[in-house]
Amino acid sequence: MSYKLAIATIKGGVGKTTIVHNLAGAFAEWGRKVLVVDLDQQGNLSSAFLKNIYNVPTTLYHILIDPDRPTSTAIQPTDFPNIDILPANLDLSRIEFQLAGDPEAQYYLADKLREVNHYDLILLDPPPHPGLMTLSALVAADGVIIPVECQEWAARGTTYVLEMIRRVRRRANPQLRLLGYVINKYDGRRKLEQTYKEVLLERYGADVFQTIIRNSVKYPESASMRRPLTSYHPTSVQADAFRQLAREISQRAFHRRQRAARSGRD
Numbered sequence: 001m002s003y004k005l006a007i008a009t010i011k012g013g014v015g016k017t018t019i020v021h022n023l024a025g026a027f028a029e030w031g032r033k034v035l036v037v038d039l040d041q042q043g044n045l046s047s048a049f050l051k052n053i054y055n056v057p058t059t060l061y062h063i064l065i066d067p068d069r070p071t072s073t074a075i076q077p078t079d080f081p082n083i084d085i086l087p088a089n090l091d092l093s094r095i096e097f098q099l100a101g102d103p104e105a106q107y108y109l110a111d112k113l114r115e116v117n118h119y120d121l122i123l124l125d126p127p128p129h130p131g132l133m134t135l136s137a138l139v140a141a142d143g144v145i146i147p148v149e150c151q152e153w154a155a156r157g158t159t160y161v162l163e164m165i166r167r168v169r170r171r172a173n174p175q176l177r178l179l180g181y182v183i184n185k186y187d188g189r190r191k192l193e194q195t196y197k198e199v200l201l202e203r204y205g206a207d208v209f210q211t212i213i214r215n216s217v218k219y220p221e222s223a224s225m226r227r228p229l230t231s232y233h234p235t236s237v238q239a240d241a242f243r244q245l246a247r248e249i250s251q252r253a254f255h256r257r258q259r260a261a262r263s264g265r266d
């Protein structure tokens with residue numbers, strides 16, 4: 001069965017897409033079969049893997065809007081072994097309107113992903129606002145990671161997404177686990193940034209992943225070259241950071257899952 005991991009927060013530009021792109025590279029390098037799902041009409045994740053996202057005939061939109069259309073019809077291979085993509089583009093902007101008033105809408109993604117259970121890992125990249133796509137990602141996911149920057153308003157988007165997680169766990173997806181917070185774009189030269197880092201560590205403690213993703217031009221560069229860093233610059237410290245983060249995620253997600261399965265058998 002696939003492990004579904006959403007990288008979510010209600011704040012733009014903190015690195016959700018960058019994290020999905022590069023985690024896919026790190027997990028695929030270990031031989032894990034990965035599906036990345038673009039839930040954002042901006043299509044940034046799709047552009048990080050595919051050349052022209054507007055020529056894609058079938059996208060996430062088409063399978064969500066049509067219950068009879070198999071999920072596999074929208075999945076494409078990428079240039080990288082073990083990574084497939086379920087892309088999105090501006091078509092997705094219509095979905096909120098078209099499914100408005102449908103009380104089941106938040107479950108459609110989860111239903112559709114059940115059809116493609118042969119992946120080891122499904123990475124979900126929602127948009128930065130609390131609409132249907134973020135909600136669908138949280139309803140479908142087993143785990144969620146919240147990216148944070150060490151800045152003044154870091155806690156804002158976090159508070160909002162935590163509230164959404166709480167709501168989703170009450171009924172729609174009680175299994176959803178918060179795997180932790182990832183500090184992204186850390187520079188560390190500014191005193192204020194260090195102070196915010198300490199505040200985050202105080203507030204969230206061991207929930208903060210030990211791996212810190214530092215600010216580096218290599219991340220935007222690798223996205224524009226349409227290659228995860230593990231492929232674009234495999235020997236870089238930035239690629240290593242993602243291998244390390246992937247290891248930490250594995251420990252938190254898969255080991256916890258095995259424990260749960262064991263205790264279920266006892």
Ligand SMILES: Nc1ncnc2c1ncn2[C@@H]1O[C@H](COP(=O)(O)OP(=O)(O)OP(=O)(O)O)[C@@H](O)[C@H]1O
Nearest residue numbers: 012013014015016017018128185214215216219220
């Ligand atoms: N560690 C980093 N160092 C430098 N630049 C980064 C880093 N992480 C992300 N970026 C850059 O910051 C910008 C925003 O990142 P990204 O698109 O991943 O964020 P996002 O949370 O997905 O944004 P959105 O909310 O619009 O979906 C991009 O240009 C990306 O290349």
Ligand SMILES: [Mg+2]
Nearest residue numbers: 016017040044
């Ligand atoms: Mg994004």
